[in-house]
Amino acid sequence: MSIDGQSATGPDQSARPTAGATGLRRAVVVGGNRIPFARAGGAYAKSSNQDMLTAALDGLIARFGLQDERLGEVAAGAVLKHSRDFNLTREAVLGSALSAETPAYDLQQACATGLETVVGLSNKIKLGQIDSAIAGGVDSASDAPVVVSEGLREVILDLNRAKTLPQRLQILSRLRPKDLAPLAPGTAEPRTGLSMGEHQALTTAQWKVSREAQDELALNSHRNLAAAYEAGFFDDLITPYRGLSRDGNMRADTSAEKLASLKPVFGRNLGADATMTAGNSTPLTDGASTVLLASDEWADARDLPKLASVVDAEAAAVDFVHGKDGLLMAPVFAVPRLLARHNLTLADIDYFEIHEAFAATVLSTLAAWEDEEFGRTRLGLDGALGKVDRSRLNVNGSSLAAGHPFAATGGRIVASLAKLLHAKGSTDGRPARGLVSVCAAGGLGVVAILESV
Amino acid sequence: MADKYTQLVNQGLGKNVAKRLGLPQPALLRRYHPGQPLIPGPVVIQGDSAAADKLGTELLSWDLDIRRHAVPGEQLGAIILVLDEVERPEDLGRTVLSAAASLRDLAPSGRVLTVSRPAAEAVSPAAAAARQGIDGLLRSLAKELRAGATGNGILLAEGVDITSPSALGAVRFFLSGRSAFVDGQFLKISDAGGTLPQDADIPLAGKVAVVTGAARGIGAQIARTLHRDGATLVVVDLPAAGDHLAAVANEVKGTALQLDITRADAGQRIIDHAVQRHGRLDIVIHNAGITRDKLLANMDPARWDSVININIAAQLRINEALLASEHFSQSPRIVTVASTSGIAGNRGQTNYAASKGGVMGMVRATAPLLAEAGGTINAVAPGFIETEMTARIPLAIRETARRLNSLKQGGQPADVAETIAFLASDSAGGISGEVLRVCGQNLVGA
Numbered sequence: 001m002s003i004d005g006q007s008a009t010g011p012d013q014s015a016r017p018t019a020g021a022t023g024l025r026r027a028v029v030v031g032g033n034r035i036p037f038a039r040a041g042g043a044y045a046k047s048s049n050q051d052m053l054t055a056a057l058d059g060l061i062a063r064f065g066l067q068d069e070r071l072g073e074v075a076a077g078a079v080l081k082h083s084r085d086f087n088l089t090r091e092a093v094l095g096s097a098l099s100a101e102t103p104a105y106d107l108q109q110a111c112a113t114g115l116e117t118v119v120g121l122s123n124k125i126k127l128g129q130i131d132s133a134i135a136g137g138v139d140s141a142s143d144a145p146v147v148v149s150e151g152l153r154e155v156i157l158d159l160n161r162a163k164t165l166p167q168r169l170q171i172l173s174r175l176r177p178k179d180l181a182p183l184a185p186g187t188a189e190p191r192t193g194l195s196m197g198e199h200q201a202l203t204t205a206q207w208k209v210s211r212e213a214q215d216e217l218a219l220n221s222h223r224n225l226a227a228a229y230e231a232g233f234f235d236d237l238i239t240p241y242r243g244l245s246r247d248g249n250m251r252a253d254t255s256a257e258k259l260a261s262l263k264p265v266f267g268r269n270l271g272a273d274a275t276m277t278a279g280n281s282t283p284l285t286d287g288a289s290t291v292l293l294a295s296d297e298w299a300d301a302r303d304l305p306k307l308a309s310v311v312d313a314e315a316a317a318v319d320f321v322h323g324k325d326g327l328l329m330a331p332v333f334a335v336p337r338l339l340a341r342h343n344l345t346l347a348d349i350d351y352f353e354i355h356e357a358f359a360a361t362v363l364s365t366l367a368a369w370e371d372e373e374f375g376r377t378r379l380g381l382d383g384a385l386g387k388v389d390r391s392r393l394n395v396n397g398s399s400l401a402a403g404h405p406f407a408a409t410g411g412r413i414v415a416s417l418a419k420l421l422h423a424k425g426s427t428d429g430r431p432a433r434g435l436v437s438v439c440a441a442g443g444l445g446v447v448a449i450l451e452s453v
Numbered sequence: 454m455a456d457k458y459t460q461l462v463n464q465g466l467g468k469n470v471a472k473r474l475g476l477p478q479p480a481l482l483r484r485y486h487p488g489q490p491l492i493p494g495p496v497v498i499q500g501d502s503a504a505a506d507k508l509g510t511e512l513l514s515w516d517l518d519i520r521r522h523a524v525p526g527e528q529l530g531a532i533i534l535v536l537d538e539v540e541r542p543e544d545l546g547r548t549v550l551s552a553a554a555s556l557r558d559l560a561p562s563g564r565v566l567t568v569s570r571p572a573a574e575a576v577s578p579a580a581a582a583a584r585q586g587i588d589g590l591l592r593s594l595a596k597e598l599r600a601g602a603t604g605n606g607i608l609l610a611e612g613v614d615i616t617s618p619s620a621l622g623a624v625r626f627f628l629s630g631r632s633a634f635v636d637g638q639f640l641k642i643s644d645a646g647g648t649l650p651q652d653a654d655i656p657l658a659g660k661v662a663v664v665t666g667a668a669r670g671i672g673a674q675i676a677r678t679l680h681r682d683g684a685t686l687v688v689v690d691l692p693a694a695g696d697h698l699a700a701v702a703n704e705v706k707g708t709a710l711q712l713d714i715t716r717a718d719a720g721q722r723i724i725d726h727a728v729q730r731h732g733r734l735d736i737v738i739h740n741a742g743i744t745r746d747k748l749l750a751n752m753d754p755a756r757w758d759s760v761i762n763i764n765i766a767a768q769l770r771i772n773e774a775l776l777a778s779e780h781f782s783q784s785p786r787i788v789t790v791a792s793t794s795g796i797a798g799n800r801g802q803t804n805y806a807a808s809k810g811g812v813m814g815m816v817r818a819t820a821p822l823l824a825e826a827g828g829t830i831n832a833v834a835p836g837f838i839e840t841e842m843t844a845r846i847p848l849a850i851r852e853t854a855r856r857l858n859s860l861k862q863g864g865q866p867a868d869v870a871e872t873i874a875f876l877a878s879d880s881a882g883g884i885s886g887e888v889l890r891v892c893g894q895n896l897v898g899a
């Protein structure tokens with residue numbers, strides 16, 4: 001047991017049965033669809049979250065012939081969300097070609113939103129509560145909500161409650177010019193005031209992640225994504241939208257030199273140790289993704305493909321507020337717990353999908369897992385968790401190249417990974433196994449294991 | 454929708470002005486909608502062969518109003534000239550002239566239909582002359598018809614009876630609004646194959662059909678028409694056209710397959726998708742095609758090669774996969790889109806015409822290969838069709854092009870789609886290796 005309250009499950013407790021062994025049925029990934037991701041202010045500058053989510057849904061419906069189907073449930077969410085979008089997912093369903101009798105709910109867990117919808121809906125399928133579902137997520141950094149100041153908001157609400165003219169005038173007199181300035185949404189952590197990039201810069205420095213290593217990871221992301229497009233890998237994972245048929249952020253022709261020429265944008269107070277640039281950090285992005293989940297029976301009855309099963313998932317959180325761990329380091333703790341529960345090690349994983357919030361996030365995570373001291377003192381292991389085989393990491397690119405519309409990233413990863421796993425298939429009776437890791441604001445992290453079907 | 458000029462001259466003031474000035478007066482064509490009467494008015498059958506009697510009996514069973522003699526002054530839906538037994542040119546006159554008096558009574562969008570035998574199969578020079586004479590007669594008569602009426606001919610191969618499924622299927626097609634823009638054309642019935650549908654309103658019920666190039670234009674309309682006729686659709690187009698394709702798939706309640714048809718494995722991917730998702734594959738419509746126009750003197754390899762590759766080479770590769778597949782063996786149907794450019798030629802389209810000529814050659818040579826499985830392959834050759842593509846032609850050229858046919862208007866995507874749906878149906882099982890033009894009897898070409 002770890003000494004700091006991060007309870008890593010030791011081998012003695014790892015015999016806890018997996019979903020399959022408990023008699024629960026499987027939840028399988030049938031396929032996915034997303035719209036190409038666009039840089040904020042780009043091709044989707046005028047598209048709302050509802051527009052994009054509906055488009056992603058309709059592409060999925062078209063791919064799998066789900067017109068007029070009443071699905072068990074659709075769950076999706078957005079991180080940057082207008083108050084008018086209180087029922088975003090249901091509204092998107094109503095605007096789609098699905099049966100209007102398909103229920104839906106919104107979910108929000110920062111950047112883990114998309115993955116958490118997959119986890120939650122898979123669990124419902126495993127429990128037999130539903131037979132089919134669509135998980136998804138959407139985000140627009142372009143069409144973000146703009147909020148009025150607290151002062152103005154209070155005045156407006158009080159005015160609404162006022163009954164007489166003098167009362168109204170008295171309330172209005174409280175207004176000050178500064179109250180009229182709108183507030184743009186910030187990505188700063190509410191408890192620290194630091195942006196995500198500044199938080200990561202601290203972690204990057206702590207784990208001594210080099211600029212070269214970050215740029216190399218970014219370069220691989222672009223190259224892998226471009227190669228996947230060329231191979232037609234995304235032909236049945238993406239439906240074009242608003243004139244875009246490939247991710248707008250992808251730079252197939254970028255080079256180590258170009259990436260090395262960029263100036264640091266985060267951690268500049270670190271001076272020479274500042275390593276994080278626009279090239280090795282994800283840009284603000286617009287986009288939406290969806291994943292079709294089902295029970296075996298439901299998929300079979302409709303002659304639908306079955307790519308992978310959603311085996312299990314684990315959430316974690318870290319105390320970044322007091323500086324105990326880096327903001328984006330929760331998956332570092334979630335993964336060992338999940339692996340232990342299934343008697344697995346990093347060597348048992350065929351594909352790693354570690355969300356590239358920043359290149360340094362991935363590299364800090366890998367560094368922590370390779371650290372003997374950290375493994376013993378923080379993860380409660382005998383030593384280091386282990387090394388991730390880099391040839392198995394983000395093989396078709398990840399967020400640095402594709403972009404990162406916060407809530408849409410989980411769906412992007414799950415659909416791509418499921419297709420990869422299905423293509424690899426079983427080896428000597430052992431299914432291909434994939435690990436998804438997504439970090440999120442608030443010190444959150446959600447990780448999951450998928451297996452080929 | 455008819456073009457703006459056609460709309461204008463079909464109402465009030467515009468109609469009057471066009472008439473007084475002697476301007477072209479294209480008619481609003483009768484087009485098919487499920488449930489509408491097959492033909493608006495009685496059908497006169499002229500001719501004294503046994504086939505004429507048999508056809509009359511058959512059409513009576515379709516609840517049509519059949520006449521063997523026209524009553525002058527009574528508006529007619531169609532006139533059918535049965536000339537299958539003519540032996541000498543002199544034999545034509547009696548039947549043709551007895552029909553002549555009825556022509557003025559033909560209703561708007563009425564039909565003239567000839568039934569005869571192919572000249573190439575005649576046993577004597579005189580019989581060949583008589584049969585070939587019908588060709589010239591019909592093509593001229595079609596040009597004399599007015600108000601959206603059309604004339605077409607059915608050629609019964611030796612030994613094929615007028616009551617064979619495809620002969621009757623062709624009669625139904627030509628009488629109906631499905632053939633609105635088919636004019637001055639002959640369709641050969643090769644054999645007695647095919648079966649008539651249980652329900653004429655959904656002749657493609659139970660069939661799984663693939664349409665390439667289905668994201669927009671004629672391809673999207675083909676998908677809609679096949680869906681209306683009862684088929685389950687797989688719509689195919691380039692990944693980059695996926696958003697439009699998804700919209701079409703959702704409209705016709707089929708599945709979208711984003712696929713570049715020039716990929717080496719395109720045929721297999723189409724078969725796999727259809728069989729895995731829908732359990733079978735019955736119909737493939739090769740509609741995907743591009744134009745990259747340039748005078749040959751200015752042609753570059755990229756323009757030439759892309760047109761050849763997409764318009765014909767890809768079809769050949771896909772057909773090879775289809776022919777080799779056990780899943781494409783139960784009366785399968787291939788219908789491909791040729792073009793009048795491939796028949797008559799078109800300046801600036803050497804690459805396109807080569808590819809479309811190639812399509813017609815492919816159709817003829819593939820027909821015997823498919824026959825073993827009871828399958829057929831045919832082509833439609835559209836003339837000027839009102840699409841997004843032709844809307845980009847400069848106005849003056851466009852306006853000339855669309856009036857250069859007997860119906861004095863461009864066709865609609867639906868006209869091409871209706872013809873394809875007919876050729877894809879079970880009732881067209883006796884028709885193979887044919888090219889049917891959907892061109893309003895365009896003045897260029899054959």
